[in-house]
Amino acid sequence: MRVHGQAAFVLHHRAYGETSVLVELFTREHGRIGAIAKGARRPRARHGNNLIPFQPLIVDWSGKGELVVITEAEAQGQNIALQGKALFCGFYINELMLRLVHRYDPHQSLFDIYGQALYGLLDEHTEAVLRVFEKRLLIELGYGLVLDHEIRGNSPIQPGADYLYIPDAGPVPYENDEDGAVKIKGRSLLALSRETLNDDAVLQESKTLMRAILGRHLGGKPLHSRKLFREVKYNSSTPRH
Numbered sequence: 001m002r003v004h005g006q007a008a009f010v011l012h013h014r015a016y017g018e019t020s021v022l023v024e025l026f027t028r029e030h031g032r033i034g035a036i037a038k039g040a041r042r043p044r045a046r047h048g049n050n051l052i053p054f055q056p057l058i059v060d061w062s063g064k065g066e067l068v069v070i071t072e073a074e075a076q077g078q079n080i081a082l083q084g085k086a087l088f089c090g091f092y093i094n095e096l097m098l099r100l101v102h103r104y105d106p107h108q109s110l111f112d113i114y115g116q117a118l119y120g121l122l123d124e125h126t127e128a129v130l131r132v133f134e135k136r137l138l139i140e141l142g143y144g145l146v147l148d149h150e151i152r153g154n155s156p157i158q159p160g161a162d163y164l165y166i167p168d169a170g171p172v173p174y175e176n177d178e179d180g181a182v183k184i185k186g187r188s189l190l191a192l193s194r195e196t197l198n199d200d201a202v203l204q205e206s207k208t209l210m211r212a213i214l215g216r217h218l219g220g221k222p223l224h225s226r227k228l229f230r231e232v233k234y235n236s237s238t239p240r241h
Helices: 085-100 108-120 126-140 186-194 200-217 224-237
Strands: 002-016 020-027 031-037 057-062 068-075 162-166 170-173 182-185
Touching (some): 002 068, 002 085, 020 108, 085 108, 108 126, 182 186
Antiparallel strands (some): 002 020, 002 057, 057 068
């Protein structure tokens, strides 16, 4: 099978053999695919320099099965130049995609959501961008959150009320803490629903909620990008002698 002119991003890449590269691509029409770029690490390789994260691409490939063979990869515009914290946020988004999106499961809407998130990280409000991306990712994968009404009685969420968010279910009026559930203000639930995350307290509560929800879908396994960010942040803040 030959595929031509697919919009794509590289989620992950690593060296393979002496001259080739293994990549995980996220494509508009075919979803996530594994691919090999033969000879991409040779000095004069045609498309090796383009196969990097955050570079919009147009890709051709041939073959089928677990690994296809990239025959062309052209840059489509400028690389999304993430730096500092935004760069780690980009790695985090890519790792979520690798862990939660199955291969050969097309998500055309998610392709646009992913691209919007990367460009959004160029802004300084990275935390808000991540929370919106996480919420939209879960919706696309069939795990959308209940954010605007209680799951018992269907009453609308009240901004000033306290709720307990039960993972895999939704919010109920807060009475007592429960293992695995997250206490959260109604205004934070509504802000996440409306994607108006412009308050520090709302952002913190939304982060706690999304971490709990995503943790269940990730099987409790830690994210390498999160660990790397903590290590780099710690090392940069440690005094040098």
